[in-house]
Amino acid sequence: MSKKNKKPLKEITIAGHNIMPGERRKINIAVAPLYDFTEMTIPVEVIRGKKDGPVLFVSSAIHGDEINGTEIIKSLLNHKAMKKIRGTLIAVPIVNVFGFINKSRYLPDRRDLNRSFPGSERGSLAAQLAHIFMKEIVEKSTYGLDLHTAAIHRVNFPQVRADLSNEEVKRMAYAFRLPVILNSHPPEGSLRKEAAKKGVPVMVYEGGEALRFDERMIKTGLRGVISVLRELDMLPKRIRKTSIREKHLSVALSSYWIRAPHSGSVRVLKSNGVRVKKDELLGIISDPFGEHKGEIRTPKPGIIIGRTVLPLANEGDAMFHVATFKDTEVVEEMVGIFEDKMDNTSIEDVV
Numbered sequence: 001m002s003k004k005n006k007k008p009l010k011e012i013t014i015a016g017h018n019i020m021p022g023e024r025r026k027i028n029i030a031v032a033p034l035y036d037f038t039e040m041t042i043p044v045e046v047i048r049g050k051k052d053g054p055v056l057f058v059s060s061a062i063h064g065d066e067i068n069g070t071e072i073i074k075s076l077l078n079h080k081a082m083k084k085i086r087g088t089l090i091a092v093p094i095v096n097v098f099g100f101i102n103k104s105r106y107l108p109d110r111r112d113l114n115r116s117f118p119g120s121e122r123g124s125l126a127a128q129l130a131h132i133f134m135k136e137i138v139e140k141s142t143y144g145l146d147l148h149t150a151a152i153h154r155v156n157f158p159q160v161r162a163d164l165s166n167e168e169v170k171r172m173a174y175a176f177r178l179p180v181i182l183n184s185h186p187p188e189g190s191l192r193k194e195a196a197k198k199g200v201p202v203m204v205y206e207g208g209e210a211l212r213f214d215e216r217m218i219k220t221g222l223r224g225v226i227s228v229l230r231e232l233d234m235l236p237k238r239i240r241k242t243s244i245r246e247k248h249l250s251v252a253l254s255s256y257w258i259r260a261p262h263s264g265s266v267r268v269l270k271s272n273g274v275r276v277k278k279d280e281l282l283g284i285i286s287d288p289f290g291e292h293k294g295e296i297r298t299p300k301p302g303i304i305i306g307r308t309v310l311p312l313a314n315e316g317d318a319m320f321h322v323a324t325f326k327d328t329e330v331v332e333e334m335v336g337i338f339e340d341k342m343d344n345t346s347i348e349d350v351v
Helices: 068-077 080-084 097-101 125-136 167-175 191-197 215-231 244-248 328-343
Strands: 012-014 017-019 024-031 040-048 055-060 088-092 143-148 154-162 181-183 202-208 254-259 264-268 281-286 293-297 302-308 318-324
Touching: 012 040, 017 024, 024 125, 040 097, 040 125, 055 068, 055 215, 068 088, 068 143, 068 202, 068 215, 125 191, 143 167, 143 191, 143 215, 154 167, 154 215, 154 318, 167 202, 167 215, 191 202, 202 215, 215 328, 254 302, 264 302, 281 318, 302 328
Parallel strands: 055 088, 055 143, 143 202, 154 181
Antiparallel strands: 012 017, 024 040, 040 088, 154 202, 154 302, 254 318, 264 281, 281 293, 302 318
């Protein structure tokens, strides 16, 4: 088709605002006000390239206390690569604005937004917020990346969670370039499950802990998002060989939680990203006098991908999250290479 006969690209409309090709605009999507009538809005920035392409949303703080993603999106929006974008980026740094203000995972009614999708126009506050996000963001998109951290008092090793039975999700998961991928079906009521029903493939990045900025996790997330943009041809691709080892052995066979055998104070002996053997000692839990000690050991080998950061535990509390792999030694090597690279890369140098 000649340039003369080429059809103009369609506008994208979000919350009544039309964004044309080549335009960059900030939008505030109105949600229910607070009880003192303070207006509450979801902040959104849309960047449209002059050339047509996919529409990718990148969201953060669906759990209001998981704030690493907000910094990832901030860095993304200020990255020099955004000048070359093709298609459309919809950046939503704070979805759960109510939880974000209160430094809480939940909505004011204690509902979990990521178990409230697709929501409803007349339902609870969580349902209304989920409905707005589906209508204004998900339904306008062709792909999605959702950024998370561990829950409060836990820390996650950087990992991708994705339903690898979906080829487009798998494509994004591999492109994110992490040594740990969890093949997981999305839970009921989650954003990625309901987005999939709309034909929008979504994967989740997990890294760090709630209410804390972690520079390595932020750099890792930024690199991953930019890498996905390149994979989707929204940014110019870079020549990079991906080995079979990288592409397949990083997918975990399974994962399991090790829980506190009894209540007490905990001394954690192993960190995230460490390879552990069967029956390896991970921590010691004891009473206030140090007399009744219990050992926390691994039932089978793997890589620690999450752990508690709270030294006080009740019986049954989750202590360590361990992923199992076909070849744990190879994954350990990949983790080491990844950590060295991230430690020696500044946020400005992420490409």
